[in-house]
Amino acid sequence: MLYSAKGDEITAAELYPLLKLRVDVFVVEQECPYPELDGRDLLPTTVHVWWQPAGEVLGYLRLLRDPDGTHRIGRVCTPLSARGGGLGALLMKAAMEVVGDEEAVLEAQTYALDFYARFGFVAEGDRYLEDGIEHQTMRRAALVP
Template identity: 60%
Template sequence: MSTGGLPLYEAALDDVPPRVLYELLKLRVDVFVVEQECAYPELDGRDLEPDALLLWAQDAAGRVAGTLRLLRDADGTARIGRVATAREARGRGVAADLMARALELAGDVEVVLGAQAHLEHWYGRFGFAVDGPRYDEDGIAHVPMRRPVPGA
């Protein structure tokens, strides 16, 4: 699938080509651990869950330009996380394309996420609303957000 110019892909962890998986994980570490200086276990085990999907966009050279993760929580909600865009691809709509695709794949269920507070309005574009008080995660203000079941 391609929207906004870059092809989008999705796969369970076991089906991601090894070099692509390496790039996905490196991008997440580069953005969250190095750039944002977060000290948390980036590889938290949830990528291994049977229903977990990794989504990514690749540029013309085949490099991963952005990624996110779509999970299913025990209560049936979908959870989007690990939304990251390579520095050189920012501002080009890569994350928006990935979000739109993740919401398509989530289907007709509630979708939740923990947004960095400064991105609250950006996630609002996709129908998310704040669903609780702000909290601190590794020195970065976050807000829980929820998108209700479409049409409910």
Template identity: 60%
Template sequence: MSVITVRASDFSGLDAATLYALLRLRVDVFVVEQECPYPELDGRDTEPGTLHVWASEGDHLLGCLRVLEEEGGTARIGRVATAPGARGRGVAGRLVQAALERIGPREAVLDAQTRVRGLYARYGFAEDGPEFLEDGIPHVPMRRSAP
């Protein structure tokens, strides 16, 4: 039985192969599968304070997300992507949990695809505004307040 490992690093700690795998998964999921032609490489991956979190099984990448530092100290979780073959295995939940452990008690926000908002609600996020369309996909802003 394989073990799922969750890792986290800032940009400078990513080796070339890991960075390539993370970016490829994001492009495969968001740009190709979800048909959202947008600039995936937005410049924020390299910002100081950006944290990359990923789950793998051996050498196989299962999913990833990133955490950005917003003004005022709020953490923003985004680019949550799970490989098609890994869906339904709790990978996204493990990634969110790992990210929140690193964020700590600070406020955190995200824009959830509406169909998966329940995932984030399990981790203390609540809807924080009206539903909106991003690249033709319904999203809802969500917030986890600092304790």
């Protein structure tokens, strides 16, 4: 099932497996020792979106709000065992429903550029290394009716 909760509404029991998945993927699997807990998970403007069909979280992303109001999508992840089945697209569709017609930005690992382009994101600026992994800023402009 697909779930979502705002940062000031999520329970500890809901948040813990989400944080564990993020650490398992970004810190352990990708061997990037960085401070995963950044103080933004419990903000009322943060939205957590996750797929949990049974007891295990199989996909996750979070939406933040930048100071200028732009939506920032990040921490998009699935465990290795759940990749390739369309969960990332399911999560991104849910994120884009939250974003609506507003502007959104993300920092993509470069292997995923085509994936995010499917949702209207366009690369901007130069590629850069973050924790030894090549990234690219991508932005989807606000949609004008």
